[in-house]
Amino acid sequence: MKDLPPTCHLLSFSLQVTSMLAMKHTSFLQQFLLLFGLIIATLASGDDQFIFYGFNQSSLTLDGSGVVTESGLLDLSNGRSGLNGHAFYPTPLHFRKSLGGKVQSFSVNVVFSIFIMYPDLSADGMAFFIAPTKNFSDARAAKYFGVLNEKNNGNTSEHIFMIELDTYKNAEIQDIDDNHIGININSAVSSESTTAGFYEDEGGAFNNMTLNGNKAMQLWVDYDEGDTQINVTLAPINMGKPSRPLLSATYDLSTVLSDSAQYIGFSSVATPINTRDYVMGWSFGMNRPAPSIDISKLPKLPLVGPQAQSKLLEIILPVATATLILSMGTLVTLVMRRRIKYAEVRExxxxxxxxxxxxxxxxxxxxxxxxxxxxxxxxxxxxxxxxxxxxxxxxxxxxxxxxxxxxxxxxxxxxxxxxxxxxxxxxxxxxxxxxxxxxxxxxxxxxxxxxxxxxxxxxxxxxxxxxxxxxxxxxxxxxxxxxxxxxxxxxxxxxxxxxxxxxxxxxxxxxxxxxxxxxxxxxxxxxxxxxxxxxxxx
CATH class of the missing domain: 1.10.510.10 (Transferase(Phosphotransferase) domain 1)
Incomplete structure (x- = not known):
């Protein structure tokens, strides 16, 4: 589900005020005009926000391997090897109040989980991005996260801002390890990156976190228009936002994002080892913090590991195993007889x-x-x-x-x-x-x-x-x-x-x-x- 932005409530209130003023004395005309001006000013300020608890009723735009599961999880990889997966917020957002203006402050909060089926292997993870287009048909997989390719990687005309959650160390793009977070500007090579984890509020100790550990965790991305500071923060799902960000960088996004409206969303790459990149919840705020996500309202992740077996299964499993062994023995015998039947002499x-x-x-x-x-x-x-x-x-x-x-x-x-x-x-x-x-x-x-x-x-x-x-x-x-x-x-x-x-x-x-x-x-x-x-x- 998605909560309505405050601007919609403000419009509803303005209509009510207009109806009331129509029935009042004309001496209230000046008050009405003042109130209407305040409404227009608020709408023009771009104070957008939204929040998703699961995505069953959402109108996200999906392509490639991206799907929404029956439980409401956004599954960006879907186990379909070799495909890019994208999910876009349905309408583009204006990050500038006017053409040529500065990019406004914004905040993003995401609850996500990266599942990996083979613990000894690793694959490229996922990314949050802001881009001027939804067309990534020429994007490449793997190290380019389905957003860039060999030709446009590092090209300033792409106007792409990206936060990567990378679970594979690729020496070609100078990855520091196979479990890191990076700030990327128009490139798959991170401007700043650090190992995934968080800092405790008491004592400031650093705690490692495994991105592809099959567990839910929270990510915050904050940009401040005044000091052009980008902060990226990570924490376990059952923990509030740490006061100290995991990664910080000073970069004026007004020099990166184009004047046109921008699309925001997520990207991932389906790999042969069948990793799954899930988004459980998502909130966004322009010129205000992203709304806090109530984890009790989020869809559940798939169960992993051994599950309790029923008595019936305890009986059926040995019988099925014996049948399988007998069938395999019969199959091997038939194959050997067939080989003997058609055996040739070759030197x-x-x-x-x-x-x-x-x-x-x-x-x-x-x-x-x-x-x-x-x-x-x-x-x-x-x-x-x-x-x-x-x-x-x-x-x-x-x-x-x-x-x-x-x-x-x-x-x-x-x-x-x-x-x-x-x-x-x-x-x-x-x-x-x-x-x-x-x-x-x-x-x-x-x-x-x-x-x-x-x-x-x-x-x-x-x-x-x-x-x-x-x-x-x-x-x-x-x-x-x-x-x-x-x-x-x-x-x-x-x-x-x-x-x-x-x-x-x-x-x-x-x-x-x-x-x-x-x-x-x-x-x-x-x-x-x-x-x-x-x-x-x-």
Whole structure:
């Protein structure tokens, strides 16, 4: 709730006086004019004041992470990391009686609390400010308190006065420690600063206070027009205002604040460690002390620390814990089984072949778990399955074969990857490979019309190749062999040419496939191909 300023009561009284005088003799005209003049003079003096006990019914202007909780707390950070939070008094205030006049005396009283969820960590705190604008869209977070940025920091044209309640030591802006109060003029670098605390009235001893100690405390900011003195005072919530201020500075705010009306309010920054900056109450007075805040009328802070547990909770908690442990054990078991199911063989030397290696999981899902309904054929070296890659929807043929080889596995995979670089319209593109336990998988482009042997030797022929198509197939395979033997950067000896390894694409063009037995040689060397190799076939 907010109490009405005295000027409103004065206006109400003036209206009553006007009504009374209207019914009196005209001899009272001079008295009326005198009284009216006094009223106008009082209104023009700028003796504004207000007080808030919580903010549920207030008309504060909020932006960024600033919100008002159900209990009436002004929460400037709201736990939303990376956002600036601002709260403004709804109307701008005139700190000067006239253009070019001096900034008048004013007083501010705030009850606030900074909550930190991780005691060993610290984050930037909050600030009270006076500024000529409510637009801080270009302000930066962290050390700039959501009010300034790298470019305008220290710029006298900003006309900003700020009291920082800082809970983070930032060496870049010359912070003295991670628990201090500072007076700032147009800058994130404090003109004056000191460690948070208060001086006792009896004896004058200094007592430290922890700003982010999850406790409510009071702050007073007072400015005196006559001696241009700024006083900042801090105290626990259950204690009156100490007679000695915590921090004092002499600075003429008439050289800082602009002639226009000024906005007053609070700013904070939401951080990843989830600090919460609360304002519980707020009062302000122009040319008079800020009204004292009755702490019994303030909203309550959230509870922290352990709370009493009910009997039901004592029963439910162990059951829930046991259920959670059982669930976690089941989850770990499922994850381990899944890893074993899709486990692959990987060695350090395969790092250079990364782009050519497929995951077993992708091949497993692409072929429906290598089920027989996806089987395209089988030969001496393994079975071939049709598949569709999950993300790209590219159709592939996967040859599943024994992991054993006459050559070392490194040399074999090296040649497989090298052959994968072949690009010719009459060769089936070898896309890559995968290794798992005792198996090796070679991945090819899928040829929709299958192999040549089913058109030449199948007992059940669904189609017959005419001589034009047969000649085109023969010519295509010959062109592909010429590319392998003469045109590519190395000599590739296929060593297993047969009708079942000649594949037909969607246009019935012949493509030579299955390079599982192929060998690579440099041009000019003797390939030594006198011994017989190959697989049984037609």
């Amino acid at each position: 350090d030397w395969e790092g250079e072949f990364g782009p050519h290696r497929f995951s077993y999981k992708d091949l497993f899902h692409a072929t429906g778990g290598f089920k027989n309904k996806h089987l395209l054929g089988e030969g001496g070296f393994g079975k071939v399955y049709k598949g569709v890659l999950p993300l790209s929807n590219v159709e592939i043929a996967v040859k599943r074969m024994s992991h054993e080889s006459r050559q070392g596995m490194k040399e074999f995979v090296t040649e497989v990857v090298s052959i994968g670089q072949l690009r010719h319209r009459n060769l089936v593109q070898l896309l890559g490979y995968c290794r798992r336990k005792g198996e090796l998988f070679l991945v090819y482009n899928y040829m929709p019309n299958g192999s040549l042997d089913k058109y030449l030797h199948s007992e059940v022929q669904t189609a017959i190749l005419n001589w034009v198509q047969r000649f085109r197939v023969i010519k295509g395979i010959a062109t592909g062999l010429l590319y392998l033997h003469e045109k590519w950067e190395k000599i590739v000896i296929h060593r297993d040419i047969k009708a079942s390894n000649v594949l037909l694409d969607s246009e019935m063009n012949g493509r030579l496939g299955d390079f599982g037995l192929a060998r690579l040689y440099d041009h000019g060397t003797d390939p030594q191909t006198t011994h017989m190799v190959g697989t049984k076939g037609t």
